[in-house]
Amino acid sequence: MKTIFFIIAVIVILFGFNNVYGLPEYEYNIGNLEWIDRCHLTGSSSYVIMVTDDDMNTNPGKIDRFDIEVWSDSENRVINVPVIETNNDAGIFEGTVFFRTTDDVLGHRVQAFTGDTVFAKYIDHTVLNDSGKTEIIATFTMSELSxxxxxxxxxxxxxxxxxxxxxxxxxxxxxxxxxxxxxxxxxxxxxxxxxxxxxxxxxxxxxxxxxxxxxxxxxxxxxxxxxxxxxxxxxxxxxxxxxxxxxxxxxxxxxxxxxxxx
Incomplete structure (x- = not known):
């Protein structure tokens, strides 16, 4: 009888450890950041940026949103641009970045001239690494009508x-x-x-x-x-x-x- 109780106790303990300490099978994806348009011309008012990251679909059934950072060679400020999920549970987020060629710093427009490099940065906090985050940067160079x-x-x-x-x-x-x-x-x-x-x-x-x-x-x-x-x-x-x-x-x-x- 003691032997039977001992075996049952061991089984319970083993299952308990598996439930508490078992590693999750889910692997987090590294996000992707890209500018939608192939061409970027000085004087255009806006361009669309897209983040693809299933891990940022944190609220199933709802539209999620978060911010990315944008700046340029001529823009000393780092401007936060919201990206919004395109559909429920899509894992695809889009945002519009507005540009200017004037010195007016009001609002959230990025100053960029012909030849400037424009930078966008998405910080992926869902990747499991030593730093706990991965910085993803996408760039383009402003060109002109020619x-x-x-x-x-x-x-x-x-x-x-x-x-x-x-x-x-x-x-x-x-x-x-x-x-x-x-x-x-x-x-x-x-x-x-x-x-x-x-x-x-x-x-x-x-x-x-x-x-x-x-x-x-x-x-x-x-x-x-x-x-x-x-x-x-x-x-x-x-x-x-x-x-x-x-x-x-x-x-x-x-x-x-x-x-x-x-």
Whole structure:
């Protein structure tokens, strides 16, 4: 009888130790941090950052959130940016980082100029290591809108943009009328390789040409009327080159075969 009680006692003790001291089978994952957009252009107001980490889904059935850190070469401050779970139990978190090119430090916008490296840091506290945390950093470099090549003869002409510029234009084509486009003086446009009839003026000015050399000028509407009345100026170059009304401008992406008309 004593032997039976001894065996039962040993079994109870062994099960007790297993329940208390047994190591969990669950292994924690190392999180991933990445910028969603392939291209990052100076002057764009915001970009999306994404954290993928199943271990941060700490409240099953609910939307979790936490902060990451963002800064740049030009931004001395470290700005905390919230990332929010995209769905219940998704383990994927997204946040929007806003940028600025001004010196205004109000708000949570990161100052970044062309050539700056932008840093984002996610501290993963769920990884089991000696320090109890792992720092994960994702970076990108701010670039600018640029033209790779000018193509074409007299008519029409084409602008070949780099892939990032093309992506930006495609993404924002529904807001092209909101862009603040600044045209240089007519002479500078001519020196850049444009023909006289390709010169663009500010919205408040009109383009006219001299009769004797077809040189362009951007003037106020009332001045244009007076100059044309003097017969030394004309409002188009129909008699000399292709009329401006039939001129077609193209933006040709170097990675695609589609031609975008503007």
């Amino acid at each position: 033209v790779l090549e000018w193509r074409g003869g007299i008519h029409p002409w084409k602008l070949v943009y780099d892939p990032c510029t093309m992506e930006h234009l495609e993404k924002n084509k529904d807001r092209l009328d909101q862009f603040n486009i600044v045209y240089p003086a007519p002479l500078k446009q001519i020196k850049s390789g444009l023909h006289s009839f390709e010169v663009k003026c500010k919205d408040s000015l009109e383009l006219i040409f001299r009769y004797h050399d077809s040189s362009p000028a951007c003037v106020k509407p009332e001045s244009a009327t007076k100059l044309i009345a003097r017969t030394g100026w004309m409002e188009n170059l129909t008699a000399f080159v292709y009329p401006t009304s039939t001129h077609v401008f193209h933006i040709v992406p170097c990675e695609y075969s589609i031609i975008y008309h503007i």
